[in-house]
Amino acid sequence: MKKNKLVLAAKILAVVIICLIAFVGIYVQKANKMENVVKDYKLGKDLEGYREFTLKISDAYKVLDSDGNEVGNTDTYDDNSISSNKYTKSEEKVNSKDSLTAENYEKSKEIIEKRLKSFGVKDYNISLDKSTGEIYLQIPENSDTDKIVSNITELGTIELKDSEDNSKVYLTSSNFEKAKTLYNRTSSGTVVYLELQFNKDGKNTLKNLSENDYKTLENTNNTTSDSNTTSENTNESSNKSSENNTDESSEDTTNTTSEETKDNSKNAEDASNESSEDSSDNSSKKSETQKKVTLYISGNQIISTSFDDVIENGAIDLSMSQASTDEKAVSDSLQSASTIANILNNGELPLTYNVDENQYVKTDITTNSVKIALTIVGVIIAIGFVYLIIKFKLKGVLALISYICFIALATLLLRYTNVEISLSAIVAGIIIAILNYLFNFKMLKIDVQDKKEYNKTYLQLLMNLLPIYAISIIFCFISWTVLSDFGMVMFWGITLIAIYNRLITKHIVD
Amino acid sequence: MKLKNIIYIIICLIIVAGIVVWKTAGFNMELQYSSRKQIELTNKTGIEISDIKKMVSEVLGNTRFIVQPVETFGNAVSIVAEDMTEEQKNSIVEKFNEKYYSEDSSEEDKESSDKSSDKKIDNDDIKIVSIPFTRVKDVIKPYILPGIITLVLVTMYFTIRFRRLGYKKIFAKTLIVPVVAETLMFSIIAITRIPFGRIAITLGIALYLMTIFVLTNKFENERIKILEELENNN
Numbered sequence: 001m002k003k004n005k006l007v008l009a010a011k012i013l014a015v016v017i018i019c020l021i022a023f024v025g026i027y028v029q030k031a032n033k034m035e036n037v038v039k040d041y042k043l044g045k046d047l048e049g050y051r052e053f054t055l056k057i058s059d060a061y062k063v064l065d066s067d068g069n070e071v072g073n074t075d076t077y078d079d080n081s082i083s084s085n086k087y088t089k090s091e092e093k094v095n096s097k098d099s100l101t102a103e104n105y106e107k108s109k110e111i112i113e114k115r116l117k118s119f120g121v122k123d124y125n126i127s128l129d130k131s132t133g134e135i136y137l138q139i140p141e142n143s144d145t146d147k148i149v150s151n152i153t154e155l156g157t158i159e160l161k162d163s164e165d166n167s168k169v170y171l172t173s174s175n176f177e178k179a180k181t182l183y184n185r186t187s188s189g190t191v192v193y194l195e196l197q198f199n200k201d202g203k204n205t206l207k208n209l210s211e212n213d214y215k216t217l218e219n220t221n222n223t224t225s226d227s228n229t230t231s232e233n234t235n236e237s238s239n240k241s242s243e244n245n246t247d248e249s250s251e252d253t254t255n256t257t258s259e260e261t262k263d264n265s266k267n268a269e270d271a272s273n274e275s276s277e278d279s280s281d282n283s284s285k286k287s288e289t290q291k292k293v294t295l296y297i298s299g300n301q302i303i304s305t306s307f308d309d310v311i312e313n314g315a316i317d318l319s320m321s322q323a324s325t326d327e328k329a330v331s332d333s334l335q336s337a338s339t340i341a342n343i344l345n346n347g348e349l350p351l352t353y354n355v356d357e358n359q360y361v362k363t364d365i366t367t368n369s370v371k372i373a374l375t376i377v378g379v380i381i382a383i384g385f386v387y388l389i390i391k392f393k394l395k396g397v398l399a400l401i402s403y404i405c406f407i408a409l410a411t412l413l414l415r416y417t418n419v420e421i422s423l424s425a426i427v428a429g430i431i432i433a434i435l436n437y438l439f440n441f442k443m444l445k446i447d448v449q450d451k452k453e454y455n456k457t458y459l460q461l462l463m464n465l466l467p468i469y470a471i472s473i474i475f476c477f478i479s480w481t482v483l484s485d486f487g488m489v490m491f492w493g494i495t496l497i498a499i500y501n502r503l504i505t506k507h508i509v510d
Numbered sequence: 511m512k513l514k515n516i517i518y519i520i521i522c523l524i525i526v527a528g529i530v531v532w533k534t535a536g537f538n539m540e541l542q543y544s545s546r547k548q549i550e551l552t553n554k555t556g557i558e559i560s561d562i563k564k565m566v567s568e569v570l571g572n573t574r575f576i577v578q579p580v581e582t583f584g585n586a587v588s589i590v591a592e593d594m595t596e597e598q599k600n601s602i603v604e605k606f607n608e609k610y611y612s613e614d615s616s617e618e619d620k621e622s623s624d625k626s627s628d629k630k631i632d633n634d635d636i637k638i639v640s641i642p643f644t645r646v647k648d649v650i651k652p653y654i655l656p657g658i659i660t661l662v663l664v665t666m667y668f669t670i671r672f673r674r675l676g677y678k679k680i681f682a683k684t685l686i687v688p689v690v691a692e693t694l695m696f697s698i699i700a701i702t703r704i705p706f707g708r709i710a711i712t713l714g715i716a717l718y719l720m721t722i723f724v725l726t727n728k729f730e731n732e733r734i735k736i737l738e739e740l741e742n743n744n
Contacts, residue, residue, distance in 0.1 A: 138542075360582065464727050468726075474660050482715070
């Protein structure tokens with residue numbers, strides 16, 4: 001009898017300790033400050049905050065170079081830079097009046113939504129003002145948010161033009177099929193590629209270009225080596241851009257890569273010129289006759305090149321980095337390539353947009369209102385336990401103690417399994433609390449010491465939970481935070497109900 | 511049996527009424543999803559959200575609004591309201607200036623009076639931004655496919671596990687009950703004009719799971735009964 005009392009006291013003490021850890025925490029002194037070492041909750045967009053921004057239709061004018069080729073718009077070039085570069089401001093707007101239609105607004109919204117999904121945004125609120133074309137967005141705040149915001153308005157166009165005569169457009173977005181990210185491991189490191197795959201027409205055009213006009217001239221060794229240099233410089237620039245992105249994660253990955261590549265293309269051209277000066281006049285003349293194509297992505301010049309080999313498969317592979325063994329650099333290059341691929345694969349924006357009113361907004365749901373909701377649920381469950389105590393006396397009290405310990409363990413589990421706590425997670429938590437109450441109620445009704453009966457009832461209860469357990473697992477894999485958070489809490493909750501009641505509640509009530 | 515029929519009739523009436531309300535007036539969307547007006551106010555010293563709520567409430571009256579801190583420095587707020595006129599905005603700005611700048615100027619000893627007036631927000635500097643509404647279709651879109659997938663899987667499981675109860679009955683009940691329960695809940699939300707938004711959606715998911723749980727219990731009990739009857743007969 002005395003031993004039983006001691007065991008019970010030990011069990012209750014264990015419960016109290018678990019509850020203290022979960023509800024109060026473990027405080028240790030760190031730099032003259034008491035700090036809770038128990039992991040904190042990871043709050044979701046609903047309870048923490050989100051980034052909100054508006055995409056406004058650009059009112060900019062096109063900016064042209066001395067040859068009349070479009071080089072940008074007045075959003076990116078101010079009057080000073082236009083005059084210093086000897087560019088001219090066109091009378092034509094980037095978004096013509098005819099393009100400002102409800103159809104294009106809707107199409108832009110759809111493409112933006114697709115891009116958000118491919119960027120891995122798991123919760124967003126998007127709305128469109130059909131009269132102005134403005135798109136309002138709310139997305140979760142995390143380390144990728146700045147990158148998403150800066151890339152979301154990329155046009156997603158792809159063009160292959162003659163490098164000298166921009167009126168000669170060989171491939172456009174209509175010829176584009178898909179883009180994918182590839183990498184190749186060599187002895188000197190990993191090289192990341194962006195593969196641009198073109199459709200049947202594009203394939204034929206590429207084959208034709210690569211075996212005729214734009215084939216690298218065989219007898220111009222210097223040019224060929226220059227062409228290789230171009231490629232190397234491009235790689236180097238991509239590598240540099242990766243490093244830049246590491247330092248300043250908020251930078252526009254796409255632009256950085258393309259712009260620096262563009263600069264290096266220029267460098268390569270300079271290098272080509274220099275080497276041409278050094279070589280004989282004859283080879284210089286030959287190098288001048290080498291025709292090149294220029295690839296533009298979202299209006300940014302990516303690379304100017306000729307073709308060493310005939311392209312039979314309709315794909316252009318762009319190296320995004322120099323061979324590297326640095327995992328971080330490779331990962332950054334992969335991310336850059338995948339961002340460009342995602343933009344291209346989701347289609348071309350029919351209109352040019354600008355990001356406006358970009359800011360972080362804290363949630364309107366206060367901790368106080370969550371506490372009130374949880375208190376109400378707590379009171380309802382407490383009433384339920386009053387009933388259990390009246391009905392089952394001591395067993396009811398022990399079940400209550402076990403129940404509190406269950407809640408404490410569940411909160412610890414959710415913290416250490418990194419489950420994001422959102423509104424849906426809280427509701428799922430309430431369902432788990434109700435299910436565990438029902439589980440306890442059924443178990444109290446039977447004789448726990450009768451093993452056969454206990455096992456039968458336990459199995460029966462688990463079978464009843466099986467369908468919602470399966471649904472929860474499916475929800476966990478849905479890339480939509482509301483569902484995945486709900487699924488995660490349900491999954492861990494039901495798992496805990498099954499294990500905890502078998503191992504702990506049974507022995508406490510026993 | 512009679513009571514059951516009455517309940518069915520009431521459910522049907524509620525659903526029909528809900529559909530009529532939804533088709534004619536739509537849902538009463540939560541402010542986060544409805545067409546709204548937004549202004550932002552900032553100062554240098556920090557803003558107390560409860561003060562702003564109080565002053566906005568005085569100006570806007572019964573109009574729905576929310577006040578949210580902007581960025582992490584505690585000196586900027588976003589006021590989002592169902593509707594806001596220029597006069598109301600000016601009135602909020604004036605109250606804001608009274609609250610935060612007149613007090614500041616008195617504390618800032620006797621430097622120059624111009625300095626404190628410089629800090630005040632000018633009505634013209636604050637622009638009302640119109641935010642478009644989010645379509646109900648866009649709000650519920652992410653839940654449709656997962657809902658269908660899980661319902662199909664659960665129906666298949668139930669039809670196999672509870673085949674003794676009659677697979678046609680199980681099949682029909684599993685498909686109909688969750689759909690009716692969801693429709694009923696959203697009809698009530700439409701009729702009672704409870705805001706449709708984050709909480710309503712989450713409650714919809716919870717109701718779906720609870721319906722499946724109740725159905726499982728019901729079918730399991732019926733299955734046990736049949737098995738026991740069979741055992742007794744043998």
